[in-house]
Amino acid sequence: MAGRDTTSAVMTWLFYLFSRYSDVEHEVLKELGFVIGDSDEKLSQYEILKELRFLKACICESMRLYPPVAWDSKHAIADDVLPDGVSVRAGDRVTYFPYGMGRMENLWGNDRFDFKPDRWISEMEQGRIKTLKNICPYKFPVFQAGQRVCLGKELAFIQMKYIVVSILKRFKIRPVSSDRPVFVPLLTAHMAGGLKVFVQERRDCSRTEYRSTA
Numbered sequence: 001m002a003g004r005d006t007t008s009a010v011m012t013w014l015f016y017l018f019s020r021y022s023d024v025e026h027e028v029l030k031e032l033g034f035v036i037g038d039s040d041e042k043l044s045q046y047e048i049l050k051e052l053r054f055l056k057a058c059i060c061e062s063m064r065l066y067p068p069v070a071w072d073s074k075h076a077i078a079d080d081v082l083p084d085g086v087s088v089r090a091g092d093r094v095t096y097f098p099y100g101m102g103r104m105e106n107l108w109g110n111d112r113f114d115f116k117p118d119r120w121i122s123e124m125e126q127g128r129i130k131t132l133k134n135i136c137p138y139k140f141p142v143f144q145a146g147q148r149v150c151l152g153k154e155l156a157f158i159q160m161k162y163i164v165v166s167i168l169k170r171f172k173i174r175p176v177s178s179d180r181p182v183f184v185p186l187l188t189a190h191m192a193g194g195l196k197v198f199v200q201e202r203r204d205c206s207r208t209e210y211r212s213t214a
């Protein structure tokens, strides 16, 4: 479940966001054209997938707004004092809330409700992303932080990139309904009813479009 429900929930929200922000989807296609082109061989190479920095920024931004683990709790086995001075008694439950934190103005600014992958970019070089920001996991705890951080975090990014690229290269995904989807924050958060979509094959002309603009 750790690696399956979480990553599939991210994919659902990401494809929904791409359909609403077609300019962002277009940027991802440009990056794919530049880094991978038409090569199926490159698509399965770890080092090549790591180069897809704008796509990583999109995945992070999607998880900021729709974290697959929306909240998570721990129970104190003994009386303790948290680093900020708050006392915890044995048996108390302490919950952190990535969904709420991803929407806090003092953490993300007054455009916090907007899907803006650019907020993850640190440095550009010759029109391409050189580095992404190293955001502290205590500010963005979608994978937890500290000693109990998700062991599959890096694998999750590679797996999600591989899936997005494989689909986006060949198909255009658009929701059937224009209704706003509902976020269901159960153990693993998901979209109520899933995302029903139209799938349209990208014709050669649209594939040429992303290559030529790269």
Ligand code: HEM
Pocket (backbone or CB within 6 Å): 002, 003, 004, 006, 007, 010, 068, 069, 072, 141, 142, 143, 144, 147, 148, 149, 150, 151, 152, 153, 155, 156
């Ligand atoms: C977007 C994808 C993922 C998210 C958001 C995510 C999130 C998390 C979170 C929040 C925890 C901490 C749970 C806790 O506090 O007890 C965790 C733990 C863990 N995750 Fe993930 N996870 C993802 C993908 C994966 C994948 C792909 C794998 C393995 C293939 C994986 C393996 C694990 C394991 C083994 C732990 C337990 C670590 C420990 O307690 O020492 N996760 N994950």
